[in-house]
Amino acid sequence: MARRIAILAAGLALLVSACGGTSGGGASPAATTAAAAATTAAPAACTVGVSWNNYQEERWAKWDEPAIKAALAAGGGKYVSNDAKSSAETQATNVDNLISQGAKVLIVLAQDGTAIKPAVAKAIQNGVAVISYDRLIEDSKALYITFDNVLVGKLEAQAVFKAKPTGNYVVIKGNKADANADFLRSGMDQVIGDAVKSGAIKIVGETYTDNWDPSKAQTEMEQFLTANKNNVDAVLSENDGMAGGVVAALTAQGLAGKVPVSGQDGDKAALNRVALGTQTVDVWKDSRALGKAAGDAAMQLCKNSDLTKVTGTAPFKTPGGNTVSSILLQPNPITKDNLKDVLSAGWITKADLCQGVAAGKVADCN
């Protein structure tokens, strides 16, 4: 028995190492389509290499990659890519591989923004322009393209503040170990800070939520409602999942739809709540806009490698103390009035968005 297991294990190990061997250099399934694009492009097409950190996640294949490809096709560029399968070491090799495949511009979705630095620095020394995509790479010579997280918090607060400029506020923050929780909170403070100081807004409850856990957010909200005898006028929830917990707690008190609630992420369930009127705003970050911005920037960098000459760039001070050129995209706050944005973008189907919405109540659901 033991021997049989040993043989089995050895066989497995062989199989795994064989798979690793073929994918180590790592051409992703997407790379094959690049050949087709190359034939249609002009002979002197500029090659743009994309290094994905983990192509298995739905988002990259579904939203980001097609947008990048479309932008490159429009500019006459050639697309090559590979996948690091969540390994920082593999990604470093992948970056080298893309350069040897002739890439003049690299778009890097970093697995680890620090670990990738040597590979990126080497690429830049070789005259290859680097775009850090969605996640920051701490290198002052790389162009940083992302959504503005502080702005997300600001937009969440703006929509709620517009609905309830005074009164008792509850703030449900995300995981205390996640820096984004504080970025979002600082954005909120830009909107409500003055009103809090003047006393127009009173924060009657504010807490971090372990793991951004919606069930915990629900319990927190129940306790805040109990402590204030339901005198809560508005809730700033940092994301959609926790907003779900908050709305469940409000529903139990018959307050859902009466108390404004914020969120972000563009979750289907949350967009449905916006249509139903139980959530005020869902700040939506369209990954395709991010992909297009990166593709467009790459085509410009093909012609001129000066980062500051790329349209729409601004200097950005990183947490590591570097100043990088950046393009910070504007997220889109989705409220009842602009639900058509997510529909026309094909982000969500009408059936999902409008499930349970009474006929004639919401214009975009008719």
Added chain:
Amino acid sequence: MSSPTVPTGATAQGRPAGSVRSLVAAIGSALGPVRATLSYLEVDTRLLGMVLALAIIWVGFGIVSGGTFLSPRNLWNLSVQSASIAIMASGMVLIIVSRGIDLSVGSMLGFLGYTMAMTQAVWIPQVLGLGFGQPYTWIVTILFGILLGALLGGLQGFVVAYAGVPSFIVTLGGLLVWRGLIFRYAQGQTIAPLDQNFQMLGGGTVGTRVGALGEWASWILGAVICVGIVFTLITARRRRHRYGFPVRPLWAEVMLGLVGCAAVMGVMWVANSYPLPINVAIQYAQEHGIPIPPDGLFIPTGLAFPVVIMLGVTLVMTFIASRRRFGRYVYAIGGNPEAAALAGINVRRTVMLTFSLLGALVAISAAVQTARLNAAVTNLGIQNELDVISAAVIGGTSFSGGIGTIPGAILGAVVMQSLRSGMVLLLVDSPTQDIVVGLVLVAAVGLDTFVRRGSR
């Protein structure tokens, strides 16, 4: 108390523990009559100690929060918030009693919750094309969930019992695998909204339907439980007579019955003292043509469904643990696995079944949690294993095996949740909450060990 001070080093070293012991002894002798009464009543003193600890926590929070903590509304919320962990803790007791551990409950809860949400929101209405809002959706969903839970739990139990892999490792693997499966198939997607009947299981509100028994059903349930208590006392007394065992004095039996019934009716009274929230009540009144009196509308909510489920689970699990052969085997295995095997107990089968049973209970908790949230999210149940194990351990379950009770674990869950939600009420932030709960966990077990050693 005034023990003479001895200046020599050797005896001074032993003094702190000694003086604490003598203090305990002094309190013990002062409580002599109480102790005698307790021994007549044959009450589990550890359980009584826990009830006392809970009372101290409640009164403490009640005073600091200016009475809010002890309001019917907060106690009602607390009961619902505790239910899901309590249900799982009752199964965890049997696992720990038989010297195992299950670290996978949180991940499995997420996986089962997600599967049940898919069943009712996607598979039944859309894939099978049967449509939303079918009357049978909720029951099909929960039966499927319980079956799947028992299977997955049984699978882990099988590897533990028959392949001989330590349960710590198997369920640590389960913790990663089940969570990984959720992320793999959910792709970060939240499944919502859920079936309206299913939502009732979480004690939530849909329109004017509330997931609770309502006034009269609560009183009736209370009365039924009372009759049950009296009936159990009488039959137990008869049985003891028949076999010639000593019986409690009659006054002790009467007192037990009265205290038990008073406690049950007290719970129902609290649940009925919590009125429907005003917005829900007004809508309810309008729909049912009830005139709204000038001094406000008071419609009692009654015991919440998750709590009813929890009570049912407690009853069944206590029965299994103390009255069925399977339960006695579990305790025998925990006390001495070799002796149990030599006595002819099928240890492997019994161990596998404990995991399967916990899997089924996790499915019930998953139903309660998703129903309460009205959504299944990818991080559902994350770190719940810690709460469940803590509840069992605070409730007196011993890691050395053979010791632990179901009611103790339920009380442990309530103690944990009381601390958590009490602190949120007082605006204590989550890092401080973690520190307090952690300290209480260690202190509870430490005190328990100390008292047990002292009583030996």
